[in-house]
Amino acid sequence: MDTSTVASEVAARMPALIDDLKHLVAIPSVAFPGFPSEPVQRMGDAVVDLFRRSGVGSARLLDIPGGYPAVYAEIPGPAASPTVLLYAHYDVQPAPLDQGWDTDPWHATTGPDGRIYGRGTADDKSGLIVHAGTMQLLGSAPPVGIKVLIEGEEETISHLEDFVDANPALFDCDAFVIADMGNLAVGRPALTTALRGEVSCTIRVRTLHHAAHSGVFGGAAPDALIALIKILATLHDDQGNTVVPGVSGYDWPGADFDEAVYRESAGLLEGVHLYGSGTLASRLWSKPSATVIGIDAPSVAEAANVLIPEATAKVSMRIAPGADANRELDLLATHLASVAPWNVDVEVTKIKAGWPFTVEMSGPTVKAAEDALAAAFGAPVETVGSGGSIPLINSLAQASPRADVILWGAEDMALSRIHASNESVDPTEIEKMITAQVLALRRLGRRT
Numbered sequence: 001m002d003t004s005t006v007a008s009e010v011a012a013r014m015p016a017l018i019d020d021l022k023h024l025v026a027i028p029s030v031a032f033p034g035f036p037s038e039p040v041q042r043m044g045d046a047v048v049d050l051f052r053r054s055g056v057g058s059a060r061l062l063d064i065p066g067g068y069p070a071v072y073a074e075i076p077g078p079a080a081s082p083t084v085l086l087y088a089h090y091d092v093q094p095a096p097l098d099q100g101w102d103t104d105p106w107h108a109t110t111g112p113d114g115r116i117y118g119r120g121t122a123d124d125k126s127g128l129i130v131h132a133g134t135m136q137l138l139g140s141a142p143p144v145g146i147k148v149l150i151e152g153e154e155e156t157i158s159h160l161e162d163f164v165d166a167n168p169a170l171f172d173c174d175a176f177v178i179a180d181m182g183n184l185a186v187g188r189p190a191l192t193t194a195l196r197g198e199v200s201c202t203i204r205v206r207t208l209h210h211a212a213h214s215g216v217f218g219g220a221a222p223d224a225l226i227a228l229i230k231i232l233a234t235l236h237d238d239q240g241n242t243v244v245p246g247v248s249g250y251d252w253p254g255a256d257f258d259e260a261v262y263r264e265s266a267g268l269l270e271g272v273h274l275y276g277s278g279t280l281a282s283r284l285w286s287k288p289s290a291t292v293i294g295i296d297a298p299s300v301a302e303a304a305n306v307l308i309p310e311a312t313a314k315v316s317m318r319i320a321p322g323a324d325a326n327r328e329l330d331l332l333a334t335h336l337a338s339v340a341p342w343n344v345d346v347e348v349t350k351i352k353a354g355w356p357f358t359v360e361m362s363g364p365t366v367k368a369a370e371d372a373l374a375a376a377f378g379a380p381v382e383t384v385g386s387g388g389s390i391p392l393i394n395s396l397a398q399a400s401p402r403a404d405v406i407l408w409g410a411e412d413m414a415l416s417r418i419h420a421s422n423e424s425v426d427p428t429e430i431e432k433m434i435t436a437q438v439l440a441l442r443r444l445g446r447r448t
């Protein structure tokens with residue numbers, strides 16, 4: 001079946017698939033602690049129903065100890081055909097109205113630009129619609145073996161990694177297709193080839209047994225917050241590059257990120273300069289980036305004229321693809337402790353070592369995916385990185401070390417605004433991604 005035949009079959013199914021997407025967006029499946037569990041459970045059931053209606057009769061809830069269920073299915077392929085696992089997630093970020101939503105985040109709304117607005121329209125309910133649409137096209141006798149895995153806890157503390165580690169056979173396959181990514185812009189097909197990792201720690205500084213009057217004692221005894229600020233200020237050079245000694249980074253070899261799009265989607269205030277050096281893509285995808293994500297110190301409202309005896313900061317550092325997460329965390333912790341001024345008391349506590357991921361580009365599925373993507377979009381394929389990390393990928397790759405990994409999706413980086421207000425998806429991206437997946441899986445099936 002050629003590209004245009006597949007594309008027109010997909011086009012015919014799009015109105016119903018978009019109805020399904022809108023139905024799913026109306027379920028506020030926030031899996032964060034403290035949010036109601038009923039919508040998350042309802043969402044899991046709705047995803048099972050969607051896949052069963054899409055020809056996947058074996059779709060079922062998979063109990064994940066300690067967490068929300070995943071949706072799982074297996075459909076055998078022709079003898080000796082490869083098996084492909086399709087991954088997306090059904091939980092979403094919260095959508096507080098004070099983020100600045102122009103429409104009800106839990107009511108999918110088509111804008112004048114044709115995009116569909118609402119929490120999860122892109123991240124990642126678009127991904128599970130892409131997979132459901134793919135299965136509708138492939139039918140009950142797909143050209144390759146299929147496994148479906150739709151997670152319910154990607155945006156929060158996931159219990160799926162432990163489950164994968166304990167049950168690797170369920171996730172054994174020849175290729176993982178992760179539909180939780182996106183192109184740089186609508187209509188520009190991209191494969192994501194690298195994900196940064198993330199390490200974090202806290203640093204606590206103490207200088208005094210108790211708060212001391214700043215008039216009586218200020219001028220000689222260091223206050224803890226000033227000491228902490230001096231320590232944190234060493235994370236970047238004057239240009240804004242993260243300069244923790246020894247951490248790795250490299251220049252991004254693929255497509256660059258458009259600065260205007262970056263400014264707009266990041267919500268950067270007019271006139272504020274970008275920092276760091278090198279291409280924007282390198283700064284976002286292949287170089288380390290340290291951020292102070294929280295400080296415990298007296299608030300302005302409770303500020304008194306005292307020397308502050310104790311202050312704590314949490315530091316997060318995105319690390320380059322290919323880096324060793326434990327090593328980078330050691331380097332960060334060692335650096336923070338070593339630059340403390342005035343021999344103040346410092347305690348660094350390591351919190352997290354999240355590994356980066358690099359796609360092995362030489363596998364057969366990657367080639368099939370690249371060709372299919374180019375055909376579906378009618379444009380050359382770019383390679384992009386992702387500043388975010390997907391910790392589960394490393395568990396999946398361990399469960400099935402031979403498997404190729406495809407990272408792509410309908411969440412275009414220019415306009416989707418995932419995790420932010422006015423999240424949206426362009427339905428033409430969903431449509432072309434379904435076409436690309438169907439073409440890729442058919443090509444893989446033909447190889448046997």
Ligand SMILES: [Zn+2]
Nearest residue numbers: 123124154180
């Ligand atoms: Zn996501």
